[in-house]
Amino acid sequence: MSAIPSSSSATGGRLPGFVEVDNTAETPGRRATLVSHMDRFNQVTRQVCQVAESKRPPFAWYAAFAVSLSLVGLLGFCVTYLFFAGVGVWGLNNPVMWAFDITNFVFWVGIGHAGTLISAILFLFRQKWRTGINRFAEAMTIFAVICAGLFPGIHVGRVWLAYWLFPIPNQMDMWPQFRSPLLWDVFAVGTYFTVSLLFWYVGLIPDLATLRDRAKGTIQQFAYGLFSLGWRGSNRHWHRYERAYLLLAALSTPLVLSVHSVVSFDFAVSQLPGWHTTIFPPYFVAGAIFSGFAMVVTLAVPARQLFGLKDMITLRHLDNMNKIILVTGCMVGYAYSMEFFIAWYSGALYEKFAFVNRAFGQYWWAYWIMVSCNVITPQLFWFKAIRTSIPLMFILSLVVNIGMWFERFVIIVSSLANDFIPTSWDFFTPTWVDMSTMLGSFGLFGTLFLLFCRYLPMVAIAEIKATMPQANPHWEGWHAPTSHGGAGSAQAAHASPSATHAPDAS
């Protein structure tokens, strides 16, 4: 399909005879292997770099890129139309002043959360399986936050005044109002984007250096060389690098919890029935992680297939992610039922009505789509056979993505459409601009993600190597009985140490 040397044993998923290693079983006292079919460091290098180094990506990449890019065109058209005509081109009406715009904003910010969870929280918990998926989950975070940031930017009405969001000295001596959750949001999302970008970039530096050192073309050498900052793998550098990485993880952990909490404050701090609840911050964070992991699965399944990364994104990684989807799905289900309970228990007339109306009012269908996608369907992940079935997990991850989009829609629109006074009620119907802008944001996300897959290392090469047993200087293979001291141990390196060799591995 592309210019990959056929002699390479490290093309993994492209080989028709690829054997998926089941490393999901738990053996007490032994760590499961996180990398299959590989026992040498340069196999990892080759397998990850072959995507960026191949002359042409697979056909499916072109197809997906064409679709995504045309959706970006659609997005550009819709946004331009919006700027010229005003927010009236959306289906907004008097009580429903937030609908698809803010739904998409909250949806995309939520998607981003899995990336930071994987890169930061799982790092602090020493979950080594994160190394297989952290790079593209972090990339996904950044692209999702870009999509998210678009919506508040364009929904302000007079976009040429969007700079009012920032404390910039101006001719009117006017400042933002810092007691408003909407302003907290600007700082939370801005910080989140910056820190996620830093985290991603710091992780990329050693891998960009790997690509630089392998690059044949002048443009590649220059570009990878520039962005790898002259990294040369010095251990004195690694020492500070690892410290900085740990600090970033420690900083991102409270940050990721704060971002969706602040997003939920946009609603919870208001007094609208259905929004004014204290459960919102933890509930939003759980939902964000839930939807984010679903998106990671949605992207990981085709990516590992298409780019031959099955040896590094193994069944165990997918199984673990599905377990997290199950747990967070249950948390979200708990939050749904607790909202109902508190609405009843509070005795507040409007609260009680808001929740009954959510399930049986004019948006009943959206509510039940949400419940069936987010609470009922993920229960299938209790079964290991479903957790480890590639097609089923792909479908379920799509279902969860749909469900989480509807969750935000239900919270935002059903609460706004039917507030305190029946005379002010209305019904929101999306227009074609609403629909196209939403589709366009998916196109933007897809375009950025596909470009990332093509030109950057999709898996953290240096981190994967560090999780291999061979990376440990005290690994028994380096101290084989025949070799004492440094000289003889290289032979031991090439004596196959793992029992996971597939028949086709040389």
Added chain:
Amino acid sequence: MTTTHASTPPATRRRVHGLLAEFHDPASLMHAAEKVRDAGYRWWDCHTPFAVHGLDQAMGVQRTILPILVFGAGLTGTSIGFILQAFTNSSSLSLWALVWVTGYPFLISGKPLLSLPAFIPVIFELTVLLSALGAVGLMLLLNGLPWLSHPLLANKRFLRATDDRFFIVIESRDPRFFRSRTEEFLKSLGAKVVEAVEA
């Protein structure tokens, strides 16, 4: 000055950055690093494709002061967050920050002028933002990066330092560096190849 004789320059004319010793696995690198450390060299380093655990001790690398600096960066963020909000929303002071700016005492929903709880989210975000920028920026600064023209990056053998080879480099500016003796020493550590790196 490129002439026809330039193909065989006298070795003494070229300045040498240091000696490069290649190893094929982290274990032998680590043993060698311990011996280089014990031999008293100071201007030397290990180059590895990934962070090898335990190598810091084997090399005798001192703990970095990065966390303390990052704490300072975080405190700066906290202060900026508080001062920014207290000035712009709770005061009517005029002060010069590149241009003359004046605070505006907002009275919102009956909250006190200096409503600290409502200021916490922005203070928190700015603390995290400046700490993260500080962690990355100071890490690069302390590491002396970016440095795109380092002599090692011009070495062909060194290309594999980011792939699957492990190197020890002893620099010629080390007071204990004597080309022949250091070369012998590195070979005795089990290095696969020892070669000079041009400055």
